[in-house]
Structure formats: C-alpha cells, structure tokens
Amino acid sequence: VTAAGGLHYAPLVEVAALLQGRRISSVEVTRATLARIEAVNPALAAYYTVFADAALAEAARADAEISAGAWRGVLHGVPIAFKDLYELGPTTAGSRLLAGNVATKEAVLVRAARDAGVVVLGKLATHEFGLAAASLSDHFPPARNPWDPGRTPGGSSTGAGSALAAGLAFGAFGTDTGGSVRLPAAYSGVVGYKPTYGLLSLEGVIPLAPSLDHTGPLGRGVRDAAALCAAVQGREPDAGLEAGVRGLRVAVPRDFWEDTCDPQVRRLVDAGLDALGRAGAAVEDVSLGLSVLQVMAVGYLITLAEAAAYHLPTLRSAKEGYGHEFGLVLRTGLLLPAYSYVDAQRARAAIAARVDEVFERHDVLAMPTVGAFADPIPPGPRPLDRRISVKPTPQYTWLANLTGGPAVSVPCGLSEDGLPAGLQLIGRRGDDDRVLRAARGYEMVSAWPGANPPLWP
C-alpha cells in the first residue's frame, strides 16, 4: 500500500492540493487507482478499456512538470476517465457496431483535459450510443451499481457513475441528452453537472441528438465537478463557490414532479429542501404548469428524430451490430412524421419560455433528479414499451435539456434498501456559477458527505 492507497474516495480537489504541494506524486495516485481498478472493475465493469501504461507515463510527466514548478492547475496529474462516446483510442459507443473501432483523433474536450495535465485512466461504459438501456445479454458487459451490483448505475453514462461511486477515478466526463450525466449521478450517489448548452465542446463526441446533446463532468462532490468543468475551459473555478445559499430564491415546481415520484425519493428531496431553507435559502413552491410526461414526450420526439437521421446511412447499409432496443428506437425515429419534429421543437420553445417566467422571480428550480431508484439490470433487451410509454420512469432531467440551462444532481440520501437518490438544481441559461453555488451550498448542509458504498471500502 502506497501513501495514495487510502485516497480512492478523496475529493479531486484535495488530491490536487496534495499533488501541488508534492506531498504525494501523480505516479503514486495513478498506480493506486490502477490497482483498485484491477481489483474492482471485474465486478463492476465500469471500464471498457484501461490505459495503464499510458496513464503511468502521463503521471510521470506530470510529476516532472510539477517538480519543476510548472503546475498547470487543479487537474494536473489527477487520474480521470471518459465515457466511451468520446473519441479517444478504442471508441465503441457501447455498440457491437463499433467494436474494434479506434479513434484517429481525440475529442476537443479530451485535448482540453490533456492541456490541463490530466492522467487519462481509460474509457467508461455507456448505454449503446447514449440511449439503449444496457442488459446482461449485451455485447459489452453492463456497468453495475456499486451500491447494489445487481442494479444499473444509471445511464447513459453508466461507467462514470459506477467508477466514481467505487473510487475508480477522481473525475469523469460523460454526455447528457436527456439526463445521462445526472441520472447515473443520482442512482450512484455522486454529483453530475450538465453545463449550459454549448458551454463545453461536443466536437469529437459521437452524437445522439445534437440539439439536446451536452458534455459534462461527474465527480464525488460539487467542488470536483466545478473544477473539472473550469479546467477544461481553461479558467479558474468560481472563487465564490462556497458562498452558501443565504438569500437564494429556490422554486419548487411540485406540480411537475410530485405525483409521479416514488414516496421515498420525495421524502429525501423534501428533507433536502428543508435543509436548504434552514441554511437561509428562500424555498417556495411554484406551479410550472407542465407534466413530466409532456416534457419527456417532447424530449424523446426530438431525440428519436435526430438520432434516426444520424444513423440512417448505417441502417441503410444493413451493417450488423445495433442492439435490439437501439435498432428499434432508430426505426421509431424514422417513422415519425416531419411535422411532429417541428411541433416538438416549437413545444420545446414554449416549455423554455415557461421556465424563463419562473426565473423572473427565482434563482434556481429544485426537484428530484429522477423519481425512482436504480432498477435491476435486465437479463435481456428491454421491450420498447418501457421507453415509449405514457407512463415512463419519471426523469425530471429532460427539462434542462430542453431549456439548455445548467443543472446539477447532488446526492440527497439513501432509500431503506440503501440506494441513493439525487436532488436536482436547475438554473437559467448561462447561470452556471449560481447553480453550482446552490449545489455546493446544499452539499455543505446535507448529511451526505462521506457516504460511500459499503461493499467497496
């Protein structure tokens, strides 16, 4: 056991301080993390690919630079990983269709992270092309939830949620079209941050639905997620991140989520809202006048149509390799009449306008991330009517993909069965710092910090 052997659940920002102060080396941290991946990943399948040799070489380079006084910032020498939708070495999108594919160049965000000095540990599991739910019969093994390995860590950034929750990386970058950063964060008990649309580059990331796609970080705390995002933007993290929530105006649109939410999730979220109130936030119920079904229907119609358009040439080529559910999803998208896509985009504008009205008197919206706990991993492909349904699993995440505003999922407690739930905070477009401050403010007064899956001490 090295000096880094007990650090696997340490916050990224604290590891960064140790590295900057040369109290520990990047090689030590990286070697310890690789050893933990080797020991734990066979049970969790968070990683598809691990770049052990390259990571150690990058760590040695970071140590040399830091020793020479050339510290690049908070990510310098820190081991992180990327979802397998980012072009970076072997890049499969979780699909047999791309098995054996190796990217010829790296995604812009990967290059930005390298410029910030990261150590790239590997590629993380994903739902196929960021959508189709992973099952036990898939070509690639499904990532598992460290809180209960029989359950999904949430998707589509499944490996990111699993790896962060089990201490197999200090940060990760995922993608989020309808909640794919925030859902695994909620189900796995970590933090997921979807920045304002367009804030982080999508270039070199395999698309799902370009008008809704986002890239974003996951971390074990808000400070880590904020640091990851700031570093790849080439800026310092917000100096006011820990300003607290006193005076923050929090709108709780209960008509949007309460009726569809699991009662245990609701209790945990309500306890979180109470904590925000005790910390000085002005928490007020509001009526949004929208249902989660309306928002998910609009989000899915856009996603299905845009995904089908992207994949049509491949579908026509009759190339084998799409999984059962994703193949059906694409065909569903092809069958949509064009007017329904136009209507969905108009509906999206109407939804965004209504949310903007709420922001005239409030700073953030607060609600559960998802109104359910992690499902068992299915033995085979899920039937299409689990997804295309008038009673879908209520994912309150879609709202921020439609508005383009920033959103953060923060852990807010555990179910009676020991499964995590997430509190989601959403802001107006461009107001990322305020949402992150709100999320950090909540995190500072919540009972969560320090909670890790008991199976993986």
Added chain:
Amino acid sequence: MSVSDDEAAARRLAARLEELGVATTGEQARELASVQAALEAWIRIAAELAKRGAAGEEQPR
C-alpha cells in the same frame, strides 16, 4: 385492436421502413406496432404545446 389488426399495422410499418431502405424483421415490426399508440399520444402532446406557444397564448401555469 385484434391480432389481425396488429399484424396489418406491423406490415405497414415494415413497408414504410422498406421504402426508406431500412430492412425490418417481423418481430421488430410487431414491437414497433405495439408502441404506436403511445407514440401518437406523444405527438399529440407536442402538437398541443406547440400550438400554445405559436398562438402566443398565456403559457400553462
């Protein structure tokens, strides 16, 4: 909907996909047919919200 209606719907969907150059198995077509009612409900939801926005009506509260 009767079994024969379901089969007819599945055949229609497979034929439409064939026109687009996309092959579809019978099993896939039947599963696609099974979600058409939900999909049509989604389309109606989007149309209703779009209409409210386009008409400049007061947004839902």
